[in-house]
Amino acid sequence: MGYRFIPTKVHGALDYIVAIALILAPWIFNFANVGGPAVVIPIVLGIGLILYSLFTRYEWGLIKVVGMPVHLVFDVLASVFLIASPFLFGFADMAANVWLPHVAVGIAVIIVVIFTQTQPGTTVEAN
Numbered sequence: 001m002g003y004r005f006i007p008t009k010v011h012g013a014l015d016y017i018v019a020i021a022l023i024l025a026p027w028i029f030n031f032a033n034v035g036g037p038a039v040v041i042p043i044v045l046g047i048g049l050i051l052y053s054l055f056t057r058y059e060w061g062l063i064k065v066v067g068m069p070v071h072l073v074f075d076v077l078a079s080v081f082l083i084a085s086p087f088l089f090g091f092a093d094m095a096a097n098v099w100l101p102h103v104a105v106g107i108a109v110i111i112v113v114i115f116t117q118t119q120p121g122t123t124v125e126a127n
Contacts, residue, residue, distance in 0.1 A: 006112060008068055008120040012060030014112060015053040022046030022105065031098040037089035038098050042105075045078050058120045068118050075113045082106035 023046035026032035026039045056071040057064040066074075083106035086092035086099035 004115055004117045006116040008058040008117055009060070011112065011116045012053065012056070012058050015049055015056075015060065018105065018109065019046040019049040019053070022049065025101050025105075029097045029101045031095075031101075034091065034094065034098055036091070037085060038091040038094070038102075041082065041085045041089070042102065045082055048078065049075075068116075068120065072113050072116060072118065075109055079106040079109040079113075082109075 021028065022042040025042040025046075026034075032039055052066060052071060052074050053060060054062045055064070055066045057067055058071070082102050085102050086094075092099050
């Protein structure tokens with residue numbers, strides 16, 4: 001697998017952890033009172049991440065229809081949007097606790113994608 005050392009099982013667990021963190025980010029980082037896109041975007045992306053994770057063909061998927069490579073593309077697209085959102089929607093000039101989580105989480109997810117395996121591992125059954 002080379003540089004792709006993160007198993008899909010680990011990536012899947014991170015998907016749900018990051019999704020919940022995105023949904024709660026406005027309260028975790030104390031910017032819920034700002035309202036508007038700064039608050040709505042992480043919540044919507046967190047819900048979206050849960051939904052497409054549930055449909056991914058990996059260990060944490062419930063309805064396995066989306067291949068892992070497609071899932072990773074969704075991750076990158078959502079992350080690029082998350083990173084760009086403070087600049088696109090005009091909250092980049094607010095306090096760092098408002099815009100920095102968007103940028104930091106987006107960058108972190110892209111890094112995880114780069115190192116994630118593109119196919120779920122095989123399960124070895126006991127005899």
